[in-house]
Amino acid sequence: MMVKPLATNRSSSGMSTGKLAVWWLIASEIVIFGGVLASYLMFRLGHPEWGAAASHTNTWAGALNTMVLLTSSLSAVLAHQAAEQGDGKKAARFLYFTVLGALMFLVIKSFEWTHEIGLGFTLQSGGFWSFYYLAAGIHAAHVIAGAIIMIWVAAYAKRNEELQRVEYIGIYWHFVDIVWIFLFPLLYIAK
Amino acid sequence: MSTQETHDHGHGDGHAHEPQSFLSKYIFPLDHKMIAMQYLFTGMAMALIGGFTVYVFRMQLAFPGAHVPGFGMVSPDRYNMLVTSHGTIMIFWVAMPVLIAALGNYLIPLMIGADDMVFPRINRLSYQIFLLSALVLISSFFVTGGAFGGAWTAYPPLSARGDYNATGLGSSLWLVAVALEFVAFLLGGINFITTAMNARAPGMKLTDIPMVVWMIVLASIMFMASVGPLVAGAIMLLFDQQLGTAFFDPNRGGDPVLWQHLFWFFGHPEVYVVLLPAMGIVAEVITTFARKKLFAYKTVLYTAAATGIIGFFVWAHHQFIAGIDPRMASLFTITTLIISVPVAEMLFVYIATLYGGSIRLTTPMLWALAFIAEFLLGGVTGIFLGAAGSDIYFHDTYFVVAHFHYTFFPIAFIATFAAITYWFPKMFGRMMDERLGKIHFWITIIAFNFIFIPLFLTGAAGDHRRIYNYQHFPEQWTPTLQNLRILATYALLVMIAAQVIFFVNFFKSLKSGPKAEKNPWKANTLEWVAPSPPPHGNFEEMPTVYRGPYEYGHPDRELDYWPQNEPA
Amino acid sequence: MSHSEAAHPHTNYVKIWGILVVLLIVSILGPELGHPVITLVTAFGIAFVKAYLVAMKFMHLDREPKFVMYFVATTLAFMALLFAGVAPDVMLHDGKNWDHSAAKQVVETGQALQGEGQGH
Numbered sequence: 023m024m025v026k027p028l029a030t031n032r033s034s035s036g037m038s039t040g041k042l043a044v045w046w047l048i049a050s051e052i053v054i055f056g057g058v059l060a061s062y063l064m065f066r067l068g069h070p071e072w073g074a075a076a077s078h079t080n081t082w083a084g085a086l087n088t089m090v091l092l093t094s095s096l097s098a099v100l101a102h103q104a105a106e107q108g109d110g111k112k113a114a115r116f117l118y119f120t121v122l123g124a125l126m127f128l129v130i131k132s133f134e135w136t137h138e139i140g141l142g143f144t145l146q147s148g149g150f151w152s153f154y155y156l157a158a159g160i161h162a163a164h165v166i167a168g169a170i171i172m173i174w175v176a177a178y179a180k181r182n183e184e185l186q187r188v189e190y191i192g193i194y195w196h197f198v199d200i201v202w203i204f205l206f207p208l209l210y211i212a213k
Numbered sequence: 214m215s216t217q218e219t220h221d222h223g224h225g226d227g228h229a230h231e232p233q234s235f236l237s238k239y240i241f242p243l244d245h246k247m248i249a250m251q252y253l254f255t256g257m258a259m260a261l262i263g264g265f266t267v268y269v270f271r272m273q274l275a276f277p278g279a280h281v282p283g284f285g286m287v288s289p290d291r292y293n294m295l296v297t298s299h300g301t302i303m304i305f306w307v308a309m310p311v312l313i314a315a316l317g318n319y320l321i322p323l324m325i326g327a328d329d330m331v332f333p334r335i336n337r338l339s340y341q342i343f344l345l346s347a348l349v350l351i352s353s354f355f356v357t358g359g360a361f362g363g364a365w366t367a368y369p370p371l372s373a374r375g376d377y378n379a380t381g382l383g384s385s386l387w388l389v390a391v392a393l394e395f396v397a398f399l400l401g402g403i404n405f406i407t408t409a410m411n412a413r414a415p416g417m418k419l420t421d422i423p424m425v426v427w428m429i430v431l432a433s434i435m436f437m438a439s440v441g442p443l444v445a446g447a448i449m450l451l452f453d454q455q456l457g458t459a460f461f462d463p464n465r466g467g468d469p470v471l472w473q474h475l476f477w478f479f480g481h482p483e484v485y486v487v488l489l490p491a492m493g494i495v496a497e498v499i500t501t502f503a504r505k506k507l508f509a510y511k512t513v514l515y516t517a518a519a520t521g522i523i524g525f526f527v528w529a530h531h532q533f534i535a536g537i538d539p540r541m542a543s544l545f546t547i548t549t550l551i552i553s554v555p556v557a558e559m560l561f562v563y564i565a566t567l568y569g570g571s572i573r574l575t576t577p578m579l580w581a582l583a584f585i586a587e588f589l590l591g592g593v594t595g596i597f598l599g600a601a602g603s604d605i606y607f608h609d610t611y612f613v614v615a616h617f618h619y620t621f622f623p624i625a626f627i628a629t630f631a632a633i634t635y636w637f638p639k640m641f642g643r644m645m646d647e648r649l650g651k652i653h654f655w656i657t658i659i660a661f662n663f664i665f666i667p668l669f670l671t672g673a674a675g676d677h678r679r680i681y682n683y684q685h686f687p688e689q690w691t692p693t694l695q696n697l698r699i700l701a702t703y704a705l706l707v708m709i710a711a712q713v714i715f716f717v718n719f720f721k722s723l724k725s726g727p728k729a730e731k732n733p734w735k736a737n738t739l740e741w742v743a744p745s746p747p748p749h750g751n752f753e754e755m756p757t758v759y760r761g762p763y764e765y766g767h768p769d770r771e772l773d774y775w776p777q778n779e780p781a
Numbered sequence: 782m783s784h785s786e787a788a789h790p791h792t793n794y795v796k797i798w799g800i801l802v803v804l805l806i807v808s809i810l811g812p813e814l815g816h817p818v819i820t821l822v823t824a825f826g827i828a829f830v831k832a833y834l835v836a837m838k839f840m841h842l843d844r845e846p847k848f849v850m851y852f853v854a855t856t857l858a859f860m861a862l863l864f865a866g867v868a869p870d871v872m873l874h875d876g877k878n879w880d881h882s883a884a885k886q887v888v889e890t891g892q893a894l895q896g897e898g899q900g901h
Contacts, residue, residue: 052856052860064872068873069888069891074895085805192840193841207825211811212824
């Protein structure tokens with residue numbers, strides 16, 4: 023185990039170093055998703071014919087996934103609450119529940135995509151579908167990354183170690199949730 | 214917080230005595246100084262590649278069709294490859310790693326009085342991703358079709374289809390390399406920002422932070438806030454190349470102008486991302502060698518922040534002839550002319566700092582002064598290009614090339630040489646040779662001007678920058694213009710040869726230069742409190758800060774400097 | 782272990798989640814009414830409300846120092862700037878003295894196909 027430098031434990035800004043870094047990470051993610059969504063939005067407004075393509079998306083699958091992510095966010099914040107109370111085991115259990123949510127999200131997503139690809143809507147089927155797979159794909163990559171990190175954090179939390187990380191991964195997870203909150207109306211409801 | 218600060222005053226060598234193998238010390242280090250060295254030497258190696266490419270294509274322009282020693286004949290597509298690689302390498306793999314990553318890694322913890330970066334392992338990961346990106350870029354030279362040749366801006370539709378640019382794999386590898394490089398600097402940048410925000414020595418207020426640290430942090434924030442859309446754009450372009458999507462294909466509903474916007478939304482702030490650290494280096498060097506307080510600390514800080522913000526509002530001045538909306542072109546002309554105000558203000562502050570100082574013309578000081586002079590020329594010639602009306606004539610001529618080399622060369626090389634010669638005693642514990650340093654300085658500076666002043670003239674005479682043989686253009690193939698091109702090429706050869714002096718000086722001093730004391734320049738900032746070179750953990754005793762970084766020539770003191778950590 | 786609820790007022794996270802779920806249901810049912818303005822408000826207005834709730838109550842943005850809010854807001858503002866600077870070229874297909882014929886063509890063909898699809 024690496025000995026942490028003194029620098030890591032200082033906090034001239036009044037905020038713990040890890041949390042500060044997570045917030046900067048989120049700021050950098052905002053501009054990545056912002057680039058995709060701003061591009062999508064201006065194309066979508068300039069191309070009324072994309073509405074026809076959008077009408078083939080499955081609102082119920084999108085809504086179910088929103089529900090799954092909202093619930094996983096709840097368990098992530100409950101994990102944080104448990105960690106604040108020093109109960110690492112409970113925090114780890116909530117984190118595993120969140121990971122379960124991530125898996126459910128991905129399973130629903132893969133059924134949905136399999137169905138759509140089966141109908142012939144692929145990346146090459148025109149502007150809407152390109153953006154649809156691009157935006158949801160980048161988001162799904164973040165879900166996978168978040169789930170992997172969460173398993174790692176939970177493994178430490180179970181032994182009551184590095185409990186502050188439970189909050190950090192939670193903040194990241196809520197951000198992934200917020201991105202989906204915007205993707206849902208943009209890709210599924212606007213028809 | 215108070216419990217965390219109590220053990221902060223102890224000895225900073227908590228983990229300095231662990232035995233370290235060669236691998237853990239030099240190949241997979243966690244120490245910020247060693248990671249900085251990795252970045253520095255990788256950047257220097259990439260500069261050699263970038264310098265070789267420019268040697269080859271300048272030879273082709275001066276002596277079209279001739280056999281270039283060390284390369285051979287230059288075909289048109291190889292010419293494109295060389296020009297593209299030159300631009301990409303010099304900006305992304307030389308200026309960025311040396312100015313931001315190497316200097317940021319080296320200086321931030323030392324100058325704010327910390328023992329390391331706040332996340333040493335993320336720091337190491339950042340370098341490893343960067344190295345991987347450099348390897349991916351270099352590997353693209355050896356795949357079928359060769360490296361990407363669609364200019365460093367990679368405009369679609371040329372860049373979007375393998376059958377247009379004839380480098381199907383090369384162009385994708387180029388994109389992957391650039392994207393990896395962005396990830397590396399995002400990780401590094403978050404580390405820099407967090408370290409400077411959180412790990413400052415006790416007592417160090419925001420206005421006690423040395424200017425170069427401020428500048429690197431502001432640059433990292435700008436980089437972070439601007440690069441996202443291009444990361445998204447890079448993924449979209451990669452999809453267009455490899456998966457047949459149509460994000461940038463106008464026939465299938467895409468729009469190539471979108472790429473130009475995404476690229477320059479990052480690309481123009483990027484200029485300020487590398488400019489700000491260079492400005493910071495110059496501030497450190499001129500205050501030390503003029504023995505004077507920085508004329509207006511807060512003004513420099515506010516103008517740097519203003520540059521950072523206005524820098525986001527100017528990007529479309531690169532696209533005046535791309536068919537953008539003319540109303541937007543007027544707006545972007547105005548913002549572009551406005552941004553020269555804060556940058557000029559910074560230069561004025563530096564000149565005012567020199568006024569009445571007791572100036573010592575050491576090598577780093579010469580570089581710093583040259584930076585102010587040469588960058589000023591770069592800035593002034595930019596005014597013609599920022600105004601939409603004149604840019605329509607100058608766009609894509611050698612005038613543009615000369616202009617941005619007058620900005621980028623001072624940033625990426627002059628300021629870097631100032632930094633290396635200034636901090637060399639701290640980095641390696643030995644002094645550099647002043648005489649060799651000055652010879653290197655004068656040859657480089659004179660040759661540099663002889664390269665690019667002729668190019669201003671050929672550009673104004675209409676030389677287009679993407680032409681590989683002017684024999685095919687009779688109206689440009691006049692003896693006068695060709696002599697100017699040959700002059701530029703000869704000056705380039707002289708400048709490249711002069712870098713041998715630098716490398717000789719660098720490695721000779723590294724091995725056998727006179728030992729440097731802790732504070733050879735009698736400067737105030739905290740890095741000069743640490744031993745030269747600083748051990749793992751940096752300080753013998755963690756410093757506490759009592760005053761600002763530029764207290765030179767204080768009237769009540771006998772010594773003309775007043776280190777930041779010295780109690781009143 | 783010490784309890785830190787004293788420092789942080791206890792938030793009823795389940796209640797927040799309940800509100801989020803209700804909002805989600807409204808945003809799904811909104812478009813069923815078929816009025817474009819209602820769709821806009823229920824879909825996008827509610828998305829902003831949901832995002833606000835998650836950011837404030839789950840990410841605890843309300844407890845953090847103000848500067849976090851400022852830099853997150855700054856990145857969002859830059860994205861608005863990106864949209865404002867790019868949309869005149871990419872979203873619009875004609876303007877003063879120019880038009881984007883390829884894009885217009887794509888829109889026309891697309892709408893013609895759509896019309897055919899409805900005809901059958």
